[in-house]
Amino acid sequence: MHGSRKVVNITRLRQACRTCTLMELCLPMGLTSDDIQALESIVHVKGPLDRGAHLYREGDAFQAIYAVRHGALKTYSIDADGREHVLGFHLPGELLGLDAIYPRYNRCSSVALASSSVCVLPFSQLAELAQKVAGLQATILRLMSKDLSMSANLATDHTAEERLAGFLLSLAQRTGAGTELQLAMPRRDIASYLRLATETVSRLLARFQQEGLLEVHRKQVRLLDLDGLRELGGSFEMMDRRRQRTGFV
Amino acid sequence: MHGSRKVVNITRLRQACRTCTLMELCLPMGLTSDDIQALESIVHVKGPLDRGAHLYREGDAFQAIYAVRHGALKTYSIDADGREHVLGFHLPGELLGLDAIYPRYNRCSSVALASSSVCVLPFSQLAELAQKVAGLQATILRLMSKDLSMSANLATDHTAEERLAGFLLSLAQRTGAGTELQLAMPRRDIASYLRLATETVSRLLARFQQEGLLEVHRKQVRLLDLDGLRELGGSFEMMDRRRQRTGFV
DNA sequence: CTGTGAACTTGATCCATGTCAATACGGGTC
DNA sequence: GACCCGTATTGACATGGATCAAGTTCACAG
Numbered sequence: 001m002h003g004s005r006k007v008v009n010i011t012r013l014r015q016a017c018r019t020c021t022l023m024e025l026c027l028p029m030g031l032t033s034d035d036i037q038a039l040e041s042i043v044h045v046k047g048p049l050d051r052g053a054h055l056y057r058e059g060d061a062f063q064a065i066y067a068v069r070h071g072a073l074k075t076y077s078i079d080a081d082g083r084e085h086v087l088g089f090h091l092p093g094e095l096l097g098l099d100a101i102y103p104r105y106n107r108c109s110s111v112a113l114a115s116s117s118v119c120v121l122p123f124s125q126l127a128e129l130a131q132k133v134a135g136l137q138a139t140i141l142r143l144m145s146k147d148l149s150m151s152a153n154l155a156t157d158h159t160a161e162e163r164l165a166g167f168l169l170s171l172a173q174r175t176g177a178g179t180e181l182q183l184a185m186p187r188r189d190i191a192s193y194l195r196l197a198t199e200t201v202s203r204l205l206a207r208f209q210q211e212g213l214l215e216v217h218r219k220q221v222r223l224l225d226l227d228g229l230r231e232l233g234g235s236f237e238m239m240d241r242r243r244q245r246t247g248f249v
Numbered sequence: 250m251h252g253s254r255k256v257v258n259i260t261r262l263r264q265a266c267r268t269c270t271l272m273e274l275c276l277p278m279g280l281t282s283d284d285i286q287a288l289e290s291i292v293h294v295k296g297p298l299d300r301g302a303h304l305y306r307e308g309d310a311f312q313a314i315y316a317v318r319h320g321a322l323k324t325y326s327i328d329a330d331g332r333e334h335v336l337g338f339h340l341p342g343e344l345l346g347l348d349a350i351y352p353r354y355n356r357c358s359s360v361a362l363a364s365s366s367v368c369v370l371p372f373s374q375l376a377e378l379a380q381k382v383a384g385l386q387a388t389i390l391r392l393m394s395k396d397l398s399m400s401a402n403l404a405t406d407h408t409a410e411e412r413l414a415g416f417l418l419s420l421a422q423r424t425g426a427g428t429e430l431q432l433a434m435p436r437r438d439i440a441s442y443l444r445l446a447t448e449t450v451s452r453l454l455a456r457f458q459q460e461g462l463l464e465v466h467r468k469q470v471r472l473l474d475l476d477g478l479r480e481l482g483g484s485f486e487m488m489d490r491r492r493q494r495t496g497f498v
Numbered sequence: 499c500t501g502t503g504a505a506c507t508t509g510a511t512c513c514a515t516g517t518c519a520a521t522a523c524g525g526g527t528c
Numbered sequence: 529g530a531c532c533c534g535t536a537t538t539g540a541c542a543t544g545g546a547t548c549a550a551g552t553t554c555a556c557a558g
Contacts, residue, residue: 077405085405099401101394108401127390131383138376144393145350151400152348152357156326156334158444160515187536195407197516202537218524218536409545436506446546451507467506467554 016040025093026067027121027139035133042125045069047117055096055110055118062100064122068092071116072184076192077108086192089113089185091174095143113184157233163194164204166233168214172223179223265289274342275316276370276388284382291374294318296366304345304359304367311349313371317341320365321433325441326357335441338362338434340423344392362433406482412443413453415482417463421472428472 017028017036028036047069049055055066058077068090075087075096087108090096100106101123130137153170157163167190171181183190191198205216213229215222223229266277266285277285296318298304304315307326317339324336324345336357339345349355350372379386402419406412416439420430432439440447454465462478464471472478 077401079405087401087404099394099397102391102398103394107398127383127387131380131386134376134380137380137386140390141376141393142351144390144397145348145352148348148393148396148400149351149356151397151404152326152336154404155336155400155444156328186534195404198535199517199537200515203515206537435504447505448507448547449545452545455507 017043020069022067022069022093026119027095027136027143029139031133031135031139035135038129038133039136042129043119043121045117046120047071047115049073049112049116049118051112051114053112055112056106057109058106060106062097062104062106062123064120065098065101065126066096066110067119067121068094068096069117069119072113073110073116073118074113074185074189074193075108075110084192086185086189089171089189089193091171091184094174095147098144098147113189160194160196160200160204162233163196164190164201164233165208165213165229167194168221168223169226169229169233172226179226181221181223183219183221266292269318271316271318271342275368276344276385276392278388280382280384280388284384287378287382288385291378292368292370294366295369296320296364298322298361298365298367300361300363302361304361305355306358307355309355311346311353311355311372313369314347314350314375315345315359316368316370317343317345318366318368321362322359322365322367323362323434323438323442324357324359333441335434335438338420338438338442340420340433343423344396347393347396362438409443409445409449409453411482412445413439413450413482414457414462414478416443417470417472418475418478418482421475428475430470430472432468432470 017023017026017040018033020026020028023029023036028039031039046055046066049071055073070092073090073096075090076084077087078084090110096110096118097106099108126136126140130140150170153166154163157166168181171183172179175181185193187198187201190196191201194201205214205221208214208229209216211228213223213225215224266272266275266289267282269275269277272278272285277288280288295304295315298320304322319341321341322339322345324339325333326336327333339359345359345367346355348357375385375389379389399419402415403412406415417430420432421428424430434442436447436450439445440450443450454463454470457463457478458465460477462472462474464473
């Protein structure tokens, strides 16, 4: 764990947003080439983060927000009784750490679910730049607004069935991989995120499979009947048409 | 409904943020006098909205965000089965409509729970101004970040007991009225927001009263044992010390 | 003061989901 | 290929909260 540091730590690389396949999902979205150049000058890449490595921890002073480049991360907090609660999953192109702006320290921890890398966006510099670049300010506001919509979505679904179906649809959309899902997170994390027992997730997946809605084997999921799933968990459906991914990181 | 229009419609008043008792909670927070003057020039007051009057409806094009001046509003959406889901309550000093920035139309409706008035902040002008006034951009980002934290809080509590206790603590803090709460919303709305049955809310309030945690009579609630309530629903506790209200609208 | 309807409370019952307990699988390593 | 251990599945049972069904209280109108 110590000796591997030298190998792992390829941080502080400059990031070329202009050639990043995630450009259409991420902050540079809609910016001019000049604006993106300015953005690149304050961004650097961090990673790869091994599975289990933390990006930040609850209580850390707020310094930066992050954009996922590849891999997957989860955010979680530990409650008074020591139980872990998963607050969200973060896939390539998505921002991370926005909830720390207000309290000025992180109220949750963030850990890699698989080997991952992120773009680090030092917040004070980012805010300063957004002051000059209207399109950047607009993009940040829009992405934060999207996160607000997403949490409202989770809130609307109530039964276990609805939440799991909605979660799978949401994942399918966010990964852009069509109907073929590779779950980056263990059942326990899905359950925690949806506030269900691990066993319930397992049983529901089995039932969905019996009903012909999907095929599941461990972390491999193939969605067979999208309409059927939508009937169960419709509200998770997101509104973003641009999210159709074209490339892969 | 039609004839009363003339009386109700005292909209388009200019708002003097500088003398508003909510200044410390709302957008002008931390701005210079000049900046606030610029803000005032784009803000106008709308109201009073009678109980049941809508501020905006699901599907409306996104034009403005709103700051509650007095009263209380709820946001809700109607699902595919026609059931209403309460997404949030909005008290004086709080912003409303931020979730519509991203999709550019409102994904939920907003209705007054009691006679209310709001400041209307036309978004394009607000964004333009935030471009010039760094403190305003910072304030907007911070308030949006706070909303993200709040939704994470709701997500963390699981049992009915925890959610209701947390909700009451949150309300007490947000109203700043100490331990004396006047619930603006009916039980049905509390239940919908916390994803419980109305009867469960009623029973839990009765139980909390039996246990000496609070006194409740219809919409009047007096919190007697804050520590006891915190033990049940601790995670709702907010981090904002400035939220201690000094005045009243 | 009395009537009316909506909001709330209380009680009885049921069921979805949590909990506890085995068991099975599969990816690593040697 | 065989062992190992964390992850996932499956089963049996317990229970919190939903649902159904009366009542009760209160705000308000007349």
